[in-house]
Amino acid sequence: xxxxxLAATALVLGACAGPITPAQVQNAQNNQAVVAGLCNQAMAMxxxxxxxxxxxxxxxxxxxxxxxxxxxxxxVAYLNGLISKxxxxxxxPLT
Numbered sequence: 001x002x003x004x005x006l007a008a009t010a011l012v013l014g015a016c017a018g019p020i021t022p023a024q025v026q027n028a029q030n031n032q033a034v035v036a037g038l039c040n041q042a043m044a045m046x047x048x049x050x051x052x053x054x055x056x057x058x059x060x061x062x063x064x065x066x067x068x069x070x071x072x073x074x075x076v077a078y079l080n081g082l083i084s085k086x087x088x089x090x091x092x093p094l095t
Contacts, residue, residue, distance in 0.1 A: 028071065035070040038079040042086070049086045056082060 039060035046053045059069045059079070069075045 031075070032067060032070040035075050035079065036066050038076065038083065039066050039069070042079055042083055045083065045086045045090075048090055049082075050089060052082055052086050052089075056086075 039056075042049075042056045043060050046056045049056055059065055059075075069079075072078075
């Protein structure tokens with residue numbers, strides 16, 4: 001499902017911005033894997049995330065949301081920031 005979403009997004013972006021190179025597709029797939037891993041970590045923390053849970057769920061609750069988030073510049077930094085904030089505010093220390 002994720003590969004189909006990336007392919008469909010590539011087609012739409014290609015229509016708007018010209019041809020997409022194989023390197024751009026590969027970068028999107030690599031970023032997808034990193035974002036998916038961070039989303040898994042964030043979703044595991046969501047029950048104790050307090051006010052950050054809504055932001056975690058909004059970006060990571062489904063494969064389609066993760067695929068969309070992976071296309072956004074700064075997604076990795078955004079997720080790392082959320083995870084850091086959850087760790088800092090957790091009732092018990094998280095490692």
